[in-house]
Amino acid sequence: MPIDQQSIQFFVGILLKIVILFVIGLLSPVGMNWVERRALAFMQMRLGPNRTGPFGLLQSLADGIKFAFKEDVVPLAANKWLYIFAPVVAVVPAFMATIVYPLGPKGVDIPFAASINSFVYSLTGIQLNLSTMDLHVTSFNVGLLYVLAVTSMGVYAIVMAGWASNSKFSLLGGLRSSAQMVSYELSLSLALVGVLIQAGTVDLVKIVEMQQGTYFGFIPKWYVFVFQPLGFFIYLISAIAETNRTPFDLPEAETELVGGFHTEYSSSLKFAMLFMAEYVNMLTVSVLATALFLGGWSGPFVSQFPLLAPVYFLLKVTLFMFLYIWLRGTLPRLRYDQLMNFGWKFLLPVALLNIFISATIALFAY
Amino acid sequence: MFELPIQQLIFLFVAAVAVFAAFNVILQRNPIYSALALIITMCALAGTFLMLEAQFVATMQVIVYAGAVMVLFVFVIMLLNVRTEEARQDRVKYLKLVAPLLFIALLGEVIFVARSVTTTAPPLATTGNEPAFGTVESIGEAMFSSYLFPFEATSVLILMAMVGSLVLARRRTMSEAETLGKLIEESGKPQLTPAEPVAKLEEKKEEIAA
Amino acid sequence: MVPLSWYLALSAALFTIGVAGVLVQRNVISIFMCIELMLNSVNLTLVAFSRFLNQSTGQLFVFIVMAVAAAEAAVGLAIIISVFRNRETLSVDEESLLKL
Numbered sequence: 001m002p003i004d005q006q007s008i009q010f011f012v013g014i015l016l017k018i019v020i021l022f023v024i025g026l027l028s029p030v031g032m033n034w035v036e037r038r039a040l041a042f043m044q045m046r047l048g049p050n051r052t053g054p055f056g057l058l059q060s061l062a063d064g065i066k067f068a069f070k071e072d073v074v075p076l077a078a079n080k081w082l083y084i085f086a087p088v089v090a091v092v093p094a095f096m097a098t099i100v101y102p103l104g105p106k107g108v109d110i111p112f113a114a115s116i117n118s119f120v121y122s123l124t125g126i127q128l129n130l131s132t133m134d135l136h137v138t139s140f141n142v143g144l145l146y147v148l149a150v151t152s153m154g155v156y157a158i159v160m161a162g163w164a165s166n167s168k169f170s171l172l173g174g175l176r177s178s179a180q181m182v183s184y185e186l187s188l189s190l191a192l193v194g195v196l197i198q199a200g201t202v203d204l205v206k207i208v209e210m211q212q213g214t215y216f217g218f219i220p221k222w223y224v225f226v227f228q229p230l231g232f233f234i235y236l237i238s239a240i241a242e243t244n245r246t247p248f249d250l251p252e253a254e255t256e257l258v259g260g261f262h263t264e265y266s267s268s269l270k271f272a273m274l275f276m277a278e279y280v281n282m283l284t285v286s287v288l289a290t291a292l293f294l295g296g297w298s299g300p301f302v303s304q305f306p307l308l309a310p311v312y313f314l315l316k317v318t319l320f321m322f323l324y325i326w327l328r329g330t331l332p333r334l335r336y337d338q339l340m341n342f343g344w345k346f347l348l349p350v351a352l353l354n355i356f357i358s359a360t361i362a363l364f365a366y
Numbered sequence: 367m368f369e370l371p372i373q374q375l376i377f378l379f380v381a382a383v384a385v386f387a388a389f390n391v392i393l394q395r396n397p398i399y400s401a402l403a404l405i406i407t408m409c410a411l412a413g414t415f416l417m418l419e420a421q422f423v424a425t426m427q428v429i430v431y432a433g434a435v436m437v438l439f440v441f442v443i444m445l446l447n448v449r450t451e452e453a454r455q456d457r458v459k460y461l462k463l464v465a466p467l468l469f470i471a472l473l474g475e476v477i478f479v480a481r482s483v484t485t486t487a488p489p490l491a492t493t494g495n496e497p498a499f500g501t502v503e504s505i506g507e508a509m510f511s512s513y514l515f516p517f518e519a520t521s522v523l524i525l526m527a528m529v530g531s532l533v534l535a536r537r538r539t540m541s542e543a544e545t546l547g548k549l550i551e552e553s554g555k556p557q558l559t560p561a562e563p564v565a566k567l568e569e570k571k572e573e574i575a576a
Numbered sequence: 577m578v579p580l581s582w583y584l585a586l587s588a589a590l591f592t593i594g595v596a597g598v599l600v601q602r603n604v605i606s607i608f609m610c611i612e613l614m615l616n617s618v619n620l621t622l623v624a625f626s627r628f629l630n631q632s633t634g635q636l637f638v639f640i641v642m643a644v645a646a647a648e649a650a651v652g653l654a655i656i657i658s659v660f661r662n663r664e665t666l667s668v669d670e671e672s673l674l675k676l
Contacts, residue, residue: 082402141501145425152433156405159440163398171444178441182434202502377578381586388590388613392597397605404609407590411616414586417578418627423635427619430642435612435649442653443605446660472592476585483581488630504632505639513636520643527647531654537661 009130017137021098028321029279030060036325043329067272075165075264082164087270090157090277097150097284100143102205104135104297104309111307135297135310139205144196147204147288148189151242154281155181158261161274165264173260176250176336181242183343188238190351194231194358195223195292204288208296212303222295227361230354232293234347236323239285241343243278245324247331248339286320377417384410397443401436408432420500545570583624590617604656604666608649615645 034049034057041048049056074080110116113130120126140146155178162174199207213221224232241248250260265271290296294316297309334342387410390403408431415424498504509517549566590613597610619638626634660666 140421141498142421142425145422145429145502149425149428149433152429155433155437156402156440159437159444160402163444175441175444178437178444182437182441185433371577374578374582377582381582384586385589385593388593391609391613392593392600392606397603397609400606400609404613407613408616411590411620414583414620415623418583418623420623420627420635423619423623423638426639426642430646431612431616435646438649438653439605439609442657446657446666476588480579480581480585483579483584486577486579488628499627499630499632500635505635508632508636509639513633516640520640524643524647527650531650534651534654535657 013133014137018099021101021103021137022095024101025095025098025280025283026276028283029276030064032279032282032321033060033063035322036328039322039325040329043326064272067269070266070268072268072270073266075167077166078264079164079166082160083264084270086157086161086164087265087273087277089160090154091273091280093150093153093157094277094280094284097147098280099137100140100147100204101284101287102136102139102208102291102296103313105209105302105306106134106136106139106205107132108135108306108309135306136205139203141201141203143204144192144202144207144288144292147284148192151281151284152185154277157274157277161265162261165261167264169258169263170261173263177244177261180244180248180250180339180343183340184238184241184248184347187234187343187347187351188242190348190355191231191234191238192288192292194228194354197355197358197362198223198227204291208291208298211295212298220295220298222293222298224293227358228293228354230350230357232289234351234354235289235293238343238347239289240324240327241339243282243285243324245282246328247334249333250336250339282321282324283317286317286324289320290316373417377414380410380413380417383407384414398440401439401443404439405432405436408436418500422500422502422505542567580624580628584621587617587620587624590614590620602667602669604659604668604671605653607668608652608656612645612649615641 037059038048038050038056049059052058052062074083109132110130117130158177158181159174162170162172162177165171195207196202199210201207201210211221211223215221215226219225240246244250262271262274265274290313296316297313299308299312302309302312384407387403387406391400391407394400394403408427412424412427412432415421415427546567549570594610594614594617597613598607601607601610619641622634622637622641626632656666659671663671665671
């Protein structure tokens with residue numbers, strides 16, 4: 001197959017975007033962890049970590065270094081291979097989901113494109129032809145389903161970690177978690193169906209494109225305002241349960257299960273990987289909420305200055321991430337039977353009702 | 367031999383992964399390893415679906431099979447704490463000699479067929495207003511128009527399965543179990559079949575309800 | 577391009593492995609997993625023919641197979657759990673009685 005210049009440019013562009021998203025995924029746990037500890041501390045009238053660097057900003061980095069240099073203990077009774085493999089299974093799907101983040105619209109003018117072209121030409125002698133770029137890696141026709149498929153593999157990491165550790169706390173945490181994630185995945189997916197009915201596509205980029213513009217000049221065409229408020233709240237609740245965060249953090253309830261499925265992962269890099277996967281999953285869930293319900297990159301002046309799009313997008317995602325911390329500072333943990341009853345007897349019927357309402361609206365409104 | 371294009375190489379790799387994992391499913395003695403191997407097979411099959419331009423089926427394969435059905439399996443294996451099974455004794459000794467011969471015959475047959483039939487995929491129809499092949503739209507259209515009845519029948523089947531599994535896996539409540547134990551003691555003979563006391567329990571329930 | 581027969585050969589191989597598993601394994605859950613493997617191999621033939629005949633009907637059948645498999649897994653595992661509660665074993669050799 002002859003390799004022409006255009007395809008090189010295409011592949012380099014895609015690789016570059018993947019690397020950028022990967023770095024966002026890598027850095028988000030670091031930043032999020034710092035914000036979480038500081039914000040939670042202020043909510044609880046404490047100070048939080050404030051010694052490492054200005055405002056304790058380097059705390060996460062210090063923790064990372066500590067993880068790397070600690071002795072890597074594999075419990076004697078553990079199943080060694082699965083014990084080592086579980087963190088990998090956690091991290092890989094979490095990062096695979098990052099490639100569909102719709103950061104911005106198609107065909108954005110690259111600033112200083114001409115000077116970049118001439119700069120690269122003067123350095124390497126390759127004549128590039130940069131002018132516009134898409135602010136997302138791909139826009140493929142099963143985007144949303146891809147995210148659901150990839151994130152549904154994450155549950156195996158928790159199950160494997162819980163089983164392989166050969167400890168009763170880990171096993172209980174793993175069992176609880178797999179039951180919880182499977183239960184809430186149902187209402188999560190059903191909450192998305194409402195949006196899909198309204199948008200008529202599963203492509204994340206197209207769903208965001210359909211939410212541009214306003215009604216009457218001031219109400220944005222976001223699905224959270226127009227016809228899907230119920231779906232939004234179902235999604236939000238089940239997303240929090242899906243990522244095992246307070247008030248649904250039973251799988252790793254410190255006060256009853258020590259640490260849940262990662263009890264035996266003694267602060268090594270393997271623990272760091274499990275931890276990172278959890279935060280990247282939170283990021284993915286927030287990105288989906290932003291793209292599907294809050295209009296993605298839409299906001300004032302985006303059509304004039306398309307480079308504002310990723311800024312709006314990341315702001316909205318940050319809002320969701322902060323909501324996680326806020327909830328953790330506010331709400332107590334549910335009991336296990338309460339959790340299951342809530343998921344199956346309340347959330348699921350309401351999600352079905354939401355589908356019914358959306359379908360009825362779609363029947364008459366379009 | 368012959369030159370292999372990149373697609374065939376990818377297919378061979380995916381197929382090798384699928385077959386290797388499938389062998390692990392049946393050869394592992396520990397059920398949890400079997401389950402994990404089966405998950406790998408399913409993901410590899412999703413890869414072949416992608417090569418067949420069936421993106422929607424591929425994602426559904428991962429969501430439904432790997433993400434939901436197999437979680438159920440792993441969950442049950444962990445819940446019942448199934449241990450490694452012991453090797454069992456052979457019943458018929460000479461089968462060990464016959465099996466490889468049959469295997470070689472089957473393998474030869476498969477290779478013969480694979481070499482002789484060389485139909486390649488027709489180009490995808492791209493004209494007209496019809497939705498593209500393998501997308502959610504094309505399958506959804508077929509599902510909700512010409513194949514509506516099978517679809518509805520499947521949904522009834524799922525409802526039945528849901529209710530059925532609830533009934534099967536349901537445990538008697540604590541008070542029910544206690545009453546049952548008392549009834550067994552009253553009947554004088556500790557017996558293996560609890561049919562009689564169960565019938566009495568149902569009677570008692572009706573009395574309470576009345 | 578990959579010829580149709582390759583997909584069918586892969587499918588046949590997986591199906592045969594599934595059958596062998598049903599015959600070899602003594603554990604109910606493992607046998608059940610082998611049945612799932614066989615269903616999966618059939619799905620592969622359906623998708624392959626759907627592509628080579630250029631009709632999406634085959635993919636629709638795959639959905640129905642998936643739904644049936646999911647329902648089967650739910651009921652089957654419920655049966656296995658209730659059998660295990662009564663007999664404390666998962667070996668099919670020891671579960672040959674209809675009544676205790």
